[in-house]
Amino acid sequence: MKNILIAVLLVFSVSLFAQTGQNSTFVKITQKKCLKNKGTKLILKEVxxxxxxxxxxxxxxxxxxxxxxSVYEGKKFIKDEELVISGKNHQINKEWFIKYLSPSQKNITSINVVPYPKEGVKINxxxxxxxxxYIK
Known part of the structure; x- marks a missing residue:
């Protein structure tokens, strides 16, 4: 019985250490229009x-x-997409963003709207x- 317990703990601890090696990198989708570069650009049009x-x-x-x-291809406007950012829509949103992000950014781990609201504080x-x- 002790051997089984030790084996289970060993497997569990190895899986924990495997998770800690993954460092997330972040990309921001802002409201600033920077359309000088070629390629697909995402801009937060409105909350x-x-x-x-x-x-x-x-x-x-x-x-x-x-x-x-808003989705732009170079300087050309392609479309506006309304997204609901919540825990229950994570997979849908992840699939949508994967279509437009660069290949190195497609392993998405989180999607959040920032800043997070605080009681009594109005957000500009x-x-x-x-x-x-995402994980590189």
């Missing part, structure tokens, strides 16, 4: 709503942020950006 539970408040659900992201609409974590 339609932010119903995420503010820090310092107890909420029944975590909430979500609805955003509009121009301060928002989308932060995408």
């Amino acid at each position: 339609l709503s932010d119903s995420r539970c503010p820090e310092g408040v107890s909420c029944i659900w975590a909430g979500e942020a609805k955003v509009v992201v 609409p121009t301060a928002y950006y989308i932060k995408i974590g």
Whole structure:
């Protein structure tokens, strides 16, 4: 019985160490238009709503942020896409961003709208950006 327990603990500890070697890198999708370069560009056009539970408040659900992201190919506008950023939509959003990010950024680990709301603090609409974590 001790041997089985030791084997299980060994496998568990090896899997934990395997996770710690992965460092996320981040890319920001901002509201700034930088269309000088060639290739696909994503720009945060607008935050339609932010119903995420503010820090310092107890909420029944975590909430979500609805955003509009503009897609450009070089200087040419392609389309606007409305996305709902929440835990339940993570896979859908991940698949959408993978279509437009560079090959080195396609192993997405997180998608967040920043800044996160705080109780009693109004967020300036121009301060928002989308932060995408990925593993190289």
